[in-house]
Amino acid sequence: MACVIASVSHQREPCSTSNIGSHGECRQPFLVKKKRINVVGRGSETDAMLHLPSENRVPKQSIGAFGTITPSSGDQLLHVNQAAARSTGAQNAEESRRESDMPRQVMSRALDVSRVLSRRESVRSVLISQRSKMPGELLRVCSRDRLGVGNGSMMDLSFPDLGEDAALPVLPGSVQARLDYAEHTARRRATSMLILSAVFGLLGFLVAAGLGMWRTYAGFDHEMNLEGLPFPSGQSYWPGSVSEMVNDPRTPSGKCWKCFQLIAAISLWLSWYPWELRNVYVGGGVKLCSSCHLRHAMPFLHARTFIPPIGMLMVVLIPIASPAYEDFEDTFASYIHLSGAVLMLGGHGVFEFYTLAYAEFVHIEHKERMIRWIFCLLCLFNGICFFTTGNVGSHAGLCCADVRRIPTEMDIASARAHGHAGIAIRNELARESGTTMLYDTASGRYLALKYVSYWCEVFAGFSMIAGLATIWFYAPERKIQLSDELPGVYSEDEESSEEE
Known part of the structure; x- marks a missing residue:
């Protein structure tokens, strides 16, 4: 449907002595200064302006109801201009001839506009008649919000027809129906992938932490040092991070961690939620380090879309090395792993901080803002x-840290003597490769620091996942309802085959 609004302004010039008739009447004709026609379609506005120069004078009786110029008025105006051309020289005759062509052009354009205005009622009646036949279709209302009034539109706010437009359906298979379907599915897909990422991310941390603790405490009686004896500290070995707990992909905790976190990272990446959700979208003009005045700075939306999931993939696919087998290559891979953790946790936190504190165009409710x-x-x-406790524990010299050493012949013999042939074999392999083995576990302040470091990483991951779930819960896009049928044009043969 198109909402067509037209307005015509008429103006009469002051009567001069040359325009006074034989009976004293003023023969000054009306002037059509401007005719403005606003043709508003579905969500767009088109302004058609008809300008008539003041020199082309049209009699009042020749102006129609919508400001159109009748054919008789064009002939009369042509006759007037030709008479004026004969009374002047060759130069004035050429100018008059050009001016005489303008009313004909204006008349043609005005007639076209009149046809548009006449079609308006016929189109409206047809669409309204089809409304009862399509009860499940989306309806459009030609309202002020739909027409964009107040957002740079030149439409008159007081025009009475704006309040009389009826709700009209979007026809199945139309371009508008397909565009609506594409937009709605993209936003629903963003919310679905976002909550999927949050759920599997939560499962990854819960399963990894649960299986890791069960393995640590349930297997305490079976953990022996390199001599085949219980640890002198009386404590079981506790990893310093979740990554260290799940670094072995052969263990159940390592398998579950890799599976769940890989699904979470891919889902978060494919959601494109910073582009589709209004409570996250900050605008396309925001860039990283905008105060640096960089010419090719990275857009904020790109950074939030790519950096956290890339960091998550780095954490999952590059496991941290065990402290017993660290060399230069393992240390280098561990730094890449930690860089991924910074991108995942730090990237999400920094981007969310900017969105909540400085974003101008984001739409966030008060309660949602507090929770986020x-x-x-x-x-x-x-x-x-x-990150702080992990570095402090290794450089502060606290008591008492884990004790590791390269096995000796006495350690191998002690393990065999206590009936642990497997430990003796591992000691022999470690001795040949120069790898350290665990002799005693941490205790005291150092053990407390390892607990703090581990649970800080867990709570940081939980906070990130909870923030994503909050964004999903308050996103209005998750409540979008799609139509019952896919929009499209199908042939009669396809429809008949479906019915059969």
């Missing part, structure tokens, strides 16, 4: 504590 602030700050705080 809590999870954002928790993610940043726990992430900083995780």
Whole structure:
């Protein structure tokens, strides 16, 4: 449907002595200064302006109801201009001839506009008649919001027809129906992939932490040092991070961690939620380090879309090496792993902080903003504590850290003497390769610091996942309802085959 609005302004010039008739009447004709026609389609506005120069004078009785110029008026105006041309020289005659062609052009354009206005009622009646036949279709209302009034539109706000437009359906198979379907599915897909990422990310942390703790405490009686004896500290070995706990992909915890986190990373990447959700979208003009005045700075939307899932994939696919088998290559891979953790946790926290604190065009409810602030700050705080405690524990010289050493012949013999042939074999392999084996576990302050580092990483991951779930819960796009049928044009043969 098209909403067509037309307005015509008429103006009469002051009567001069040359325009006074024989009976004293003023023969000054009306002037059509401007005719404005607004043709508004589905969500778009087109302005058609008809300008008539003041020199082309049209009598009042020749102006139609919509400001159109009748053919008789064009002939009369042509006659007037030709008479004026004969009374002047050759130069004035040429100018008059050009001016005489203008009313004919204006008349043609005005007649075209009149046809558009006449079609308006016929199109409206046809669409309204079809409305009862399509009860399940989406309806469009030609309202002020739909027409864009107040957002740079030149339409008159007081025009009475704006309140009389009826709700009209979007025809199945039309371009508008297909565009609506594409937009709605993209936004619903974003919400679905976002909550899928949050669910599997949560499962990854829960399963990894649960199986890791069960393995640590349930297998305490079976853990022996390189001599085949219980650890002198009396404590079971506790890893310093979740990554260290699940670094072996052959263990159940390592398998579950890799599976769940890989699904979460891919789902988060494919969701493109910063582009589709109004409570995250900050605008296309925001760039990273905008104050640096970089010419080719990375857009904020690209960074939030790519950096956290890439960091998550780096954490999953590049496991951290065990402290017993660290060499230069393992240390280098561990730094890449930690860089991925910074991109995942730190990237999410920083992007969310900017969105909540500085974004101008994002739409966030008050309650949603408070909840997201809590999870954002928790993610940043726990992430900083995780990296800080991990470095402090290894450089502060606290008592008492894990003790590792290369096995000796006495250690191998002791393991065999206590009935642990497997430990003796591992000791022989470690001795040949120069790898250290665990002799005693951490205790005291160092063990407490390892607990803090581990649980800070866990809570940072939980805070990130909870923030994503909050975005999904308050996103209005997750409530979009799609039509019952796919929009498209199908042939009669296809429809008949479906019915059979």
